[in-house]
Amino acid sequence: MKYIEITVHTNTFGSELISDILWEYTDQGVAISDINDILELDRMKKGTWDYVDEELLSKKDTDVLVKGFVPVDEPDTIKEIEGRILALKDVITEPLGSLETVKREIDGDEWLTKWKENFKPIHIGKIVVCPEWIKYDKKDDEYVVKLDSNMAFGTGEHETTSMCVEMLAEFVKSDDIVIDVGCGSGILGIAASKLGAKKVIMTDIDECATSASMHNVKLNNVSNVEIYLKNLLDDDETVGDVVVANIMAEVLVGFSKDIIKNVKDNGTVILSGILLSKEDLVLSAYILAGFSHVKTVKKGEWCCMVFSK
Secondary structure, eight states: OEEEEEEEEHHHHHHHHHHHHHHHHHHOOHHHHHHHHHHHHHHTTTTOSSSOOOOHHHHOOOEEEEEEEEEETHHHHHHHHOOOHHHHHOOSOOOOOOOEEEEEEEEHHHHHHHHHHOOOEEEEETTTETTTOOOOOOOOOOOEEEOOGGGSSSHHHHHSHHHHHHHHHHHOTTTTTTEEEEEEHHHHHHHHTTOSSSSEEESSSHHHHHHHHHHHHHTTTTTTTEEEOOGGGGGGSOOEEEEEEEOOHHHHHHHHGGGGGGGEEEEEEEEEEEEGGHHHHHHHHHHHOOOOOEEOOOOEEEEEEEEEE
């Protein structure tokens, strides 16, 4: 089958936003090429790479490429994607790179096979995020979250997601009600269920996200999950012991005054999707809203913040 490969030139910050858009329109995968991922791994491994060019490691703020794949007979879809990407300039204040889009026709069958071969289980503490087509034999102390990548918004690879999973493992208790705000693929809500939450409520304002979450909930055979297409901030009745949101910092700041009504007394709020440069902004907003800061964890350019009510 023939596909149009859409390549968008952006930066590290913009790559997540661009990939989220592309995932809404393709079931053939999204690829991100970011030198900063290699630089961060090199820093963490303290220079143990064997085959990385020194010139490459010296580069910073390099162009990041995000690629998506759309069937060649869907030109209207391609136009819609390009429109959504350009519209980001009107709502995002952070630099997003050039957002130049390049298109070329490719034969996708062989590429899709290679792409699936590159997916491996992702270990995040006790949680193992596993593509649904891979058979994985879990250890006794592990919880497996299966995801159909064809419908994924988040797979656990990104630092913002992995930090949320780690904090859920630390703070979720067996009698807790957990609310996943902006559920995307459902990975966080499903992880909370696997970690022993009594009940999980997922919400999102994007129908593609709630559909993806429903699909993955069924795939994982978890029965204590409810999924709603709605804005939680308009809901005064849904209240949780733990509320988790992996959304960009500006949106989290906007949530700060309203989301407190959805958190039980002594409850916990886990926030991620926060660039390090926005850490103080989010901290100030939630302290002002009446929350107490519990801890902040950091990975790469991102941080995850935990508050209590």
